[in-house]
Amino acid sequence: MSEELRFDGRVAVITGAGSGLGRExxxxxxxRGAKVVVNDLGGSFQGEGASKRAADVVVDEIRAQGGTAVxxxxxxxxxxxxxxxxxxxxxxxxILVNNAGILRDRSIAKTTDQDWDLVHAVxxxxxxxxxxxxxxxxxxxNYGRIIMTASNSGIYGNFGQxxxxxxxxxxxxxxxxxxxxxxxxxxHCNVIIPTAASRMTEGILPDILFNELKPHLIAPVVVYLxxxxxxxxxxxxxxxxGWATKVHFVRGKGSVLRTSIDQKTVSPEYVKKVWSKVxxxxxxxxxxxxxxASGYLIEVLENLKAGKSGGIxxxxxxxxxxxxxxxxxxxxxxxxxxxxxxxxxxxxEFAAIPTFFVLPGLIVSMQTSLVADALPAGKxxxxxxxxxxxxxxxxxxxxxxxxxxxxxxxxxxxxxxxxALVVVNTDSYDESGRLVVKNQSSVFVVGAGKFxxxxxxxxxxxxxxxxxxxxxDAVIHYKTSEDQAALYRLSGDSNPLHIDPDFAxxxxxxxxxxxGLCSFGFSARAVxxxxxxxxxLLFKAIKAxxxxxxxxxxxxxIDMWKEGRRVFFTTTVVETGKEAVSGGYVDLKDSTxxx
Ligand code: NAI
Numbered sequence: 001m002s003e004e005l006r007f008d009g010r011v012a013v014i015t016g017a018g019s020g021l022g023r024e025x026x027x028x029x030x031x032r033g034a035k036v037v038v039n040d041l042g043g044s045f046q047g048e049g050a051s052k053r054a055a056d057v058v059v060d061e062i063r064a065q066g067g068t069a070v071x072x073x074x075x076x077x078x079x080x081x082x083x084x085x086x087x088x089x090x091x092x093x094x095i096l097v098n099n100a101g102i103l104r105d106r107s108i109a110k111t112t113d114q115d116w117d118l119v120h121a122v123x124x125x126x127x128x129x130x131x132x133x134x135x136x137x138x139x140x141x142n143y144g145r146i147i148m149t150a151s152n153s154g155i156y157g158n159f160g161q162x163x164x165x166x167x168x169x170x171x172x173x174x175x176x177x178x179x180x181x182x183x184x185x186x187x188h189c190n191v192i193i194p195t196a197a198s199r200m201t202e203g204i205l206p207d208i209l210f211n212e213l214k215p216h217l218i219a220p221v222v223v224y225l226x227x228x229x230x231x232x233x234x235x236x237x238x239x240x241x242g243w244a245t246k247v248h249f250v251r252g253k254g255s256v257l258r259t260s261i262d263q264k265t266v267s268p269e270y271v272k273k274v275w276s277k278v279x280x281x282x283x284x285x286x287x288x289x290x291x292x293a294s295g296y297l298i299e300v301l302e303n304l305k306a307g308k309s310g311g312i313x314x315x316x317x318x319x320x321x322x323x324x325x326x327x328x329x330x331x332x333x334x335x336x337x338x339x340x341x342x343x344x345x346x347x348x349e350f351a352a353i354p355t356f357f358v359l360p361g362l363i364v365s366m367q368t369s370l371v372a373d374a375l376p377a378g379k380x381x382x383x384x385x386x387x388x389x390x391x392x393x394x395x396x397x398x399x400x401x402x403x404x405x406x407x408x409x410x411x412x413x414x415x416x417x418x419x420a421l422v423v424v425n426t427d428s429y430d431e432s433g434r435l436v437v438k439n440q441s442s443v444f445v446v447g448a449g450k451f452x453x454x455x456x457x458x459x460x461x462x463x464x465x466x467x468x469x470x471x472x473d474a475v476i477h478y479k480t481s482e483d484q485a486a487l488y489r490l491s492g493d494s495n496p497l498h499i500d501p502d503f504a505x506x507x508x509x510x511x512x513x514x515x516g517l518c519s520f521g522f523s524a525r526a527v528x529x530x531x532x533x534x535x536x537l538l539f540k541a542i543k544a545x546x547x548x549x550x551x552x553x554x555x556x557x558i559d560m561w562k563e564g565r566r567v568f569f570t571t572t573v574v575e576t577g578k579e580a581v582s583g584g585y586v587d588l589k590d591s592t593x594x595x
Contacts, residue, residue, distance in 0.1 A: 005227045007034035011090040012226070013083065015039045015076045015130060016100025018054025020198030021149075024219040025097055026058050030067030032223065034095065037086045038062070039072040045199050047102035047118045050075075076100045077121050079129025083137070093137045095226045097147040098127035098171070103200055105160040116163045123149075123167040124174070131178060135187075144187030145226040148175040150236065152193060155247070172236060179234035188233040190225045193247060194218045195240035209241075217242040250284040251293070253277075253313070261304040283315065312370050312408055316360035316428070319401040320345035322491070326356045329488035330521030331478050338534040350400060354539040355524040357428070358392050358517055359492055361439025364408030365424035371443050374410040374422050376451040386546075387516055388421065389442035391462045393541040395435045404428040404436060411440070412461050415453030420445045423461050464545045464583025467568040472559035476526040477574065480514060484552045488518040509549060516546030519556060519580050523571045526558035527586040531567050537589070540565075544584030548573070556580070565589070 007029060017026040018040030030036045038058045042051035055071035062069035072085040076098070086093045102122050104115040127148055138144030153161045154168030171191065178189040196215040197205065205213065221239040224230055236247040255277035257266040271278070287293045327342035330353065334343060341349040364370065371385060408426035426439045440462055457463075481487075485498040493515055496503035504512040524542055532538040550556065555574040560567050565588045571581035 007032045010034045010094040011086055011092050012095035013037040013086050014097045017058055021196050021215045022099040023058050024215040025222050028219040028223050030062035030069055035090045036069040037072050038069050039082050041075045046104055076126030076130055080133040082130055083133035093134045095145045096134045099149050107160050108162045111163055119163040120167045124170045138187045139185045142186050146189040148191045150191050150193045190232050191236040192222050193238040212241050248286040250286050252281045252284045314363045315403055315405050316363055317403045323352045326491045327353050329491050351536045352398055354394050354536050355521045357437040360404045360406045360428040361426040364406045364426045365441035371422045374413050375420050375448050384446045386444040388444040389545045391440040391543040393438045402430055412458050415449050415451055417449045420448040462543055465585045468561045473562050474530045474560045476558045478522050479555045482553045485512055485514045488515050513549040514552055519550050519571055520544055522556050523558050523569050523581050527567045532588055540587040540589050542586045545582045547582040548578040548580045550580045
């Protein structure tokens with residue numbers, strides 16, 4: 001058993017210690033060697049009347065168990081008198097547990113000024129007064145442990161407790177600032193959020209709970225929080241029934257409401273539009289301090305200034321299993337010894353096929369809301385958007401598992417008559433903030449053209465490249481399987497067009513078709529196999545256009561031309577002679593295979 005936590009030489013003031021929780025705290029502090037001031041006004045739980053009996057009984061109990069205690073009958077509102085009792089009797093104050101409390105439950109409509117004022121006086125003002133009175137003694141000793149008592153009613157609200165809830169959450173605010181002010185003098189202030197059977201909760205809590213919620217089960221938590229070995233400061237600890245946990249307020253990622261630093265106003269309509277993002281708590285985090293909170297705001301403003309905001313952000317989590325599934329989806333097979341490193345997580349050279357990293361880009365670039373926002377007519381739905389072209393660049397080492405955060409922005413919009421071409425740039429960062437991959441997707445929005453927009457791209461839109469006129473330098477054939485699309489879709493693109501025969505017919509195809517990015521992946525595999533000895537580390541970038549559908553089971557012919565570190569390619573469906581992937585090229589970091 002670890003060493004007993006003792007409080008010898010320490011003076012503990014427990015307010016409202018004549019009953020309920022306070023009594024248990026006082027008994028335990030007394031048993032552990034502290035000199036205890038048992039403060040209690042001894043009134044009703046509604047704050048009426050006064051009596052010395054409550055405090056006296058507890059003092060007697062402490063003394064009976066061999067401890068040292070004195071009674072104090074002042075109201076906590078006279079905090080200086082409470083603390084004076086401690087100083088007069090024991091010469092110092094080390095611990096203050098602000099526990100005294102009353103209830104005056106009324107619905108908001110019926111709450112009188114007196115109900116409001118009395119509850120606030122006892123809980124909030126009383127805790128402030130006692131804390132303020134104890135402060136100089138604690139500062140002088142360069143030591144202090146203070147507890148504020150909050151309540152779930154304050155944190156979550158409770159019918160008929162508006163006055164009480166407000167005061168209890170006020171105590172959390174009080175504790176936050178006291179914790180900061182006390183830090184340099186080793187004065188810690190923490191919050192207890194108890195739920196216990198007491199006269200306060202009798203008749204409110206159901207019997208089954210009431211009988212299990214013994215106040216003495218919470219006392220050890222408060223006592224530990226007040227021990228010199230406890231380093232917490234500014235923590236909120238909820239405890240009940242022999243259970244305890246830390247409680248945090250968290251802040252979501254939020255949404256920027258301006259598209260640039262030059263935009264000086266925000267419209268309520270825009271707020272409505274991005275409301276789901278404003279209220280999305282998926283990536284909510286605890287903020288440690290007010291400076292961290294404003295630090296994030298500064299970051300938001302700096303991003304706005306740098307033109308990095310106004311887009312959207314999403315996270316993409318993947319593991320070795322996802323890499324393997326993707327590799328199978330684009331035809332990697334254990335039949336090729338050289339593919340094993342893409343299919344077996346314990347392989348010494350286990351690695352991702354680089355084109356896997358189009359996926360973290362797509363979760364952002366294919367979001368119809370992002371595309372729609374960029375169009376005057378604003379209409380982009382799953383049924384009228386087509387993936388036109390894709391560019392991927394590997395910027396740094398690619399880990400075999402992790403979480404990438406992708407931020408994306410519409411980069412260019414062109415009016416192509418029959419539709420609009422929207423170019424979306426995305427950057428994906430790993431957990432340490434390292435830029436891992438860049439993607440550029442061109443999305444064609446059928447029927448969204450003729451808005452008087454420009455027809456040509458701006459600089460920075462990466463073009464496809466025509467292959468040299470000569471015969472290909474190398475040709476590789478890959479037969480796709482009947483289940484190719486069924487397998488590939490498990491990597492994330494679950495559009496029914498690739499699996500559901502009825503849906504495919506509706507979309508104008510005889511049967512479900514293979515994903516363009518699946519054929520794109522096959523093409524990349526061919527280049528890697530032929531010109532990079534299947535070494536993914538040599539892969540730098542890829543660009544291609546999707547020009548015709550491929551049906552599962554058809555054979556792909558990848559024609560390749562090598563010029564320096566660039567390998568041009570086109571991918572043709574052997575059965576129909578139609579080019580499915582056009583104008584493609586892969587840039588390699590270094591070429592190992594000779595022509
Ligand atoms: P309790 O009614 O048994 O104890 C409160 C004590 O405070 C009483 O002995 C009362 O005489 C004393 N008191 C009231 N006004 C005072 C004043 N002005 N000056 C000095 N003493 C005064 O209630 P319980 O349940 O032990 O509550 C203790 C604290 O825990 C309270 O602050 C309460 O709001 C809080 N709390 C209790 C919960 C529970 O489930 N019991 C839930 C959440 C918070």
